[in-house]
Amino acid sequence: MYANHYDGGASHFHGGGFMPSQATQTPDQAGSSKTRSSTTSTTVPLTIKQITEAYHLNDERADFLIDGVEPSLVKLLGRVLNKAERVTDVSFLLDDGTGSIEVTRWVSDSFDTDEMTKIENGMYVVLIGKLKAFQGKRHIGAHAVRPVQDFNQITLHFMECIHAHLDNSRKATAVPATTSAMNDMRAYQTLNVGTGASGDIREVVLSVFQEPASLARENGLHVNEIIRRLGLQEQKIREAIEYHVEVGNIYSTIDDDHYKSACNG
Amino acid sequence: MDTSSPTVFVNGELLKLYMGRRVRTVVQVIRNEGGAVVGQSTDNQQLTVKGPNQSVPVMHFMEVIGVADGPQSIRAEICTDFGSNFDTASYNGLCKLANGQFKNLFL
Numbered sequence: 001m002y003a004n005h006y007d008g009g010a011s012h013f014h015g016g017g018f019m020p021s022q023a024t025q026t027p028d029q030a031g032s033s034k035t036r037s038s039t040t041s042t043t044v045p046l047t048i049k050q051i052t053e054a055y056h057l058n059d060e061r062a063d064f065l066i067d068g069v070e071p072s073l074v075k076l077l078g079r080v081l082n083k084a085e086r087v088t089d090v091s092f093l094l095d096d097g098t099g100s101i102e103v104t105r106w107v108s109d110s111f112d113t114d115e116m117t118k119i120e121n122g123m124y125v126v127l128i129g130k131l132k133a134f135q136g137k138r139h140i141g142a143h144a145v146r147p148v149q150d151f152n153q154i155t156l157h158f159m160e161c162i163h164a165h166l167d168n169s170r171k172a173t174a175v176p177a178t179t180s181a182m183n184d185m186r187a188y189q190t191l192n193v194g195t196g197a198s199g200d201i202r203e204v205v206l207s208v209f210q211e212p213a214s215l216a217r218e219n220g221l222h223v224n225e226i227i228r229r230l231g232l233q234e235q236k237i238r239e240a241i242e243y244h245v246e247v248g249n250i251y252s253t254i255d256d257d258h259y260k261s262a263c264n265g
Numbered sequence: 266m267d268t269s270s271p272t273v274f275v276n277g278e279l280l281k282l283y284m285g286r287r288v289r290t291v292v293q294v295i296r297n298e299g300g301a302v303v304g305q306s307t308d309n310q311q312l313t314v315k316g317p318n319q320s321v322p323v324m325h326f327m328e329v330i331g332v333a334d335g336p337q338s339i340r341a342e343i344c345t346d347f348g349s350n351f352d353t354a355s356y357n358g359l360c361k362l363a364n365g366q367f368k369n370l371f372l
Contacts, residue, residue, distance in 0.1 A: 047370050049271065097272040097289055097330075098371045122343075151328070151347040155355045158274075162367050231369075 043128060044071035044168075045160040048078065048099035051131060051138060055225045064131055067168035068213055068229065074140065076101075077126045077148065077157040080119055090116040094127065094140070102139040103127060115145060124148040126157065169229060204230060205240040209250050209261040219253045220260025271372055272330055276360040277310025281336040288339065289330045291347060291356055294323050302327070302344075307357035316341035326351040 054064040063070055078096030091104045107113045119125055129142035148154065205226060208214060214221050223241065227234050241259055244250045250259045272289040280288060292304025292312055302314045304327060314329050321327040325348060331341035363371045
């Protein structure tokens with residue numbers, strides 16, 4: 001059940017209590033369809049391209065969905081450009097070769113300022129921070145920025161991005177795949193698409209809609225997100241979606257591109 | 266540095282696929298010849314790097330970000346000394362993955 005303790009405020013901007021499809025921040029939430037867990041904090045290594053393509057859930061809360069995961073923190077690695085030092089913050093552009101993003105580091109004590117004085121334009125840095133959006137533009141609020149000293153870290157970071165992407169996508173579609181050679185993954189995918197095993201595609205598409213994260217979203221999922229997640233042809237995915245709509249497993253929400261599972265968790 | 270165009274991770278083999286495009290790669294400096302540096306790519310091919318090379322010592326690894334202007338040549342915009350301790354096998358593997366199955370994460 002939901003604890004209706006209204007403290008006059010700020011944290012309950014979802015309004016009155018009983019909205020089973022929305023995630024609230026009450027700590028005694030025993031929820032099945034929680035999009036944000038109050039106990040786990042995820043740090044995801046990402047390329048800036050993944051960020052620019054991330055599905056933006058909700059403008060007010062600035063939540064993003066990447067590979068079916070809402071990261072609390074992101075880890076990025078790239079070159080510093082256009083560093084600008086101001087009284088309360090230091091900002092710069094981070095370019096990692098896949099794109100660039102504005103980063104702000106608020107400096108409130110000497111530890112912060114010391115950390116930032118070491119950072120110079122052209123330098124490779126690793127940063128951990130929070131992904132935010134303001135007026136449609138994405139940027140990062142950095143918690144920590146560190147210069148890269150061993151350049152193998154660059155290779156490592158991008159490997160971690162690939163690994164995390166594989167891990168999260170695999171968990172999301174619950175497809176039993178081997179951990180090793182990417183050849184296996186590719187073979188599996190081409191098998192799926194090539195033999196036109198539409199049964200498999202339908203199941204996989206439906207399973208994406210039935211994830212707790214998807215169920216909790218008011219407007220469901222956009223078709224493009226499914227396409228991106230599964231990496232399958234748009235035509236095949238739309239066919240699978242049509243089939244499920246006819247059978248009654250999913251329904252369209254705000255427009256013809258958004259669908260949601262009819263079975264609420 | 267032009268921040269609007271992404272730079273592709275390449276090795277010697279992949280360089281020829283991105284002619285005229287912005288690429289990035291790591292080579293081990295073999296020798297300096299006039300205005301150009303000859304380096305060995307992570308897949309053991311010889312590449313020529315032309316441009317403002319911030320004198321990276323021989324045998325050190327150098328990251329080159331620039332435009333591919335030949336099947337084994339890059340017109341460099343930025344060169345960074347990556348030191349003498351760099352894992353070429355991993356970087357080579359990354360180049361293949363970033364251009365293969367996981368291209369959508371990078372380009």
